[in-house]
Amino acid sequence: MTGNEEPVLLHTVGRAAHITLNRPRAINALNHAMVRRVDDALTAWEHDPAVETVVLTGAGERGLCAGGDIRVVHDDARDGDGTAAAAFWRDEYHLNARIARYPKPYVAVMDGIVMGGGVGVSAHGSVRIVTERSRIAMPETGIGFVPDVGGTHLLGRAPGELGTLLALTGAQIGAGDALLCGLADHYVPSTSLSHLLDDLADVPVREALDRHARPAPEGELAGRREWIDSCFAADTAEEIVRRLLDHGDPAAKETAETLLAKSPTAVKATLAALRRARRLGSLERVLDQEYRVSCAALTTPDLVEGIRAQVIDKDRDPRWSPATLADVTDADVERFFEPLGEHELGLTGPDTTESADTTESADTRLLS
Template sequence: MDVTYSVKRLSQVVSRVLTENVHIRIEGRAGRITLNKPKALNALDHDMVIAIKAALDAWADDTAVALVIVDGAGDRAFCAGADLKRMHASAAEGDYSAGHAFFRDEYAMNQAIADFPKPYVAIMDGIVMGGGAGLSVHGSHRIVTERTLFTMPECGIGLVPDVGVSRFLATAPGFIGEYVGLTGLRLTGGEAIQAGFAGLYVPSSKLSDLIQTLCSTGEVASVYDFESEPDVTLFSVHQTAIDRCFSKESVAAIVAALEAEDSDFGRDTAALIRKGSPLSLSATLDILRTVRKEPSVERALAEELKFTHRAQEFGDFQEGIRAVVIDKDRNPRWPDTIESLDPERVARMRAELG
C-alpha cells in the first residue's frame, strides 16, 4: 500500500493535487512523483510545479527517503511540456502575470532538481517535451526507453528551449545542440543519450521491476542491472554536416549553408528551421553561444528567463500558442522572416531584466 507523504508538511496546493494531477507519496525507501494527467500527456500546470518543488524541499533532509523516482501515468508520455491555455487567455486580456509566475516557479523547480542532494531517477518513457525535459535532464539518473520521443519544439511556438535545457544543448557533442534547438527535432531514446539529455536505456518492459527494486532497496546503483544498449544512427550519419552548417554565426547563415548542401538532409533541415519564429531562432542561437561560455544550470536559467519573461508581451509566443494549442491550425503568422529580422528585436528580448 502506498504511504502518502504527510499533507501537514506540504502546502495546501500540494494536498489538493496529490490525488488529481500529480501523485506524491513515499513507497518503501523512495519518494515517488507521478504526473497524473495522461489524457493531456501529463502536461505541467502551475499547481503541479509548486507541488513537486514542495515535495523535493521536504524530502531533501528526510532520512526516510533514500532517492526520488519521477514518472508519468499512462504509456504515451512522461510529460509533454506546460499547459499553455490559461497563460494564453490571461495574456490576451493584457495580464502577463500568469506567465511570469509560471516560469519563475518552474525554473525554481528545475534548479531544485539540479541541486537535489539525493539520487533523482527520471523515467522518460514516452513523449518528453519542453517542461518534461526540465523535469528529467537535471536529475542524477535519466532513463529512456524504446518509446521515448525527446524534443524541444519551443522555436515553433515563439519561445526558446528553456527550463535549463540550454545548458545541455550548449554542451552537446559538436553542434548537435544548435541542430536540436533550432529544428525541434524529435529524438529517440538512444539519440537523447548520445546528445547528453539522458544517461541510461531500459526497455519499457523492465520498468515495473526497476521501480519495485528501487523502492524496496533504496539503492540507486540497481538501475544498471536493468540497462540495455540502444540503437543510435542519426548523429553518426550526419555529424559532419551538422557541425559544418550549425557552426555558422547566424541563423540566416546556418540556413544558407544547409540549403547549399544539395542533399535531402540539408533541404529538410532548412525547412524545419524556417517553420520556427525567426525571433525565437535568433535568440536561441545567442543563448546557446552565451551559455557555452559558462555552462551551468544557473546561467542557463538566467539567460532563458530574459526571453521567456518577455515572450508574451513583446515576442511571438502568443501567436505560437494560438496556432498550435488554441486554433490548432499549425500555421503561425510570424511578423518577420529569418532574413528580415531586425536585430533590435533580439536585443530587446535578450536584455538584462533588472
C-alpha cells in the same frame, strides 16, 4: 480534487519516494500548482532519512510530460499583463535548478513524450532513463518561444552542434540520440520499467540499473554529424540555412525547410541564447538568462500566434511577424536579453564568477 484526480501523486515504497505527474489526458503538462507540489515534496523528502531515492514518472501511456501548460501562457500574453506566466516560470526555473542540485538520487523515467517543461523536470536529474518509446524535444521555436527550463544549458553542452540543431528546429529524438546528446544516462526497455521501479524500493540505484539497463538502439544523429556540425556552426541563422540548402544531403535540405517554418524571431533569439549559454557556464546563470528571454517573449506577437496555430485553433498555419529571418534585426534579438532589474529571477548574483568548471552538476554526484 481528491485521490487519483490530483495532478501530482506522491507515495513512498521502501527506500524510494515517487512523484507521478497525473494529467494523462494532457500528457501530464505542467501547471503552476504541479510545480509547487513537486517542490514541496522535494523539500519534505530531502530531510527525511527514510527516503534514499526520488523517482519521477508520468501517468498514462503517452509520456512523462509534454511540457508546460501553454494555454495559460497564451491567455496571459493575449489578455493579461504577463504576471501569471512570469510567476509560473519563476517557480518552474527554481525547481529545475533544485533538481540539478538535489542531494539524493533523482531518477527520472523519460518514457514516451518528454518535451519542453518535461525536459526541465527530468533531464537535470542525476539519473535519467530512456526507453524505446522516448521522444524528447525542445519544440519552442514552433510556437514563437525560446527553449527554457535550462534547455539552452543542456543543449549548449551537447557534442558539436547537435544542440543547435535541436534547439532551432525542435526536432524529436529517441533514446540513442538522447544518450548521445547528454540528455539521458541509461536505456531500460519499457517492459523492464516496472521491475526497475520495484527494485528501487529495496536496493541502491546503481544495483537496480545494473539489473535492468541495456545498450540503447542506435540513433540517427551520429551518422549526420558532418553536415550538422559544419552547417550549424555558422554565426547567423541565415548562414545556417544557406549552408543546409547548399550541402547536398537531402536530410540537410529537409532540416532547412523545417527551420524556415519556425518563428524567425524565435530562431534568432534561440541561436543567441544558446551561444550565450555556453559562455555563462552554470545552469543557474543560464536560467537567469532564460527568464529574461521568456518574459520578453510574452510581449512578442509570435508567442500568441504560435500557440494559437499549434494548440488553440490547430490550423498549423502561424503567421509570423516579422515573416522572414532577414526581417528580424539585431535590435529585435537584443531586447530578449535586457535586464529585468528588481524582477530578475535571481538564482545568481550580478557579480557571480560561477562557471562550469566550479559548479557541481548532477553528472558528478555519486549514486547511492
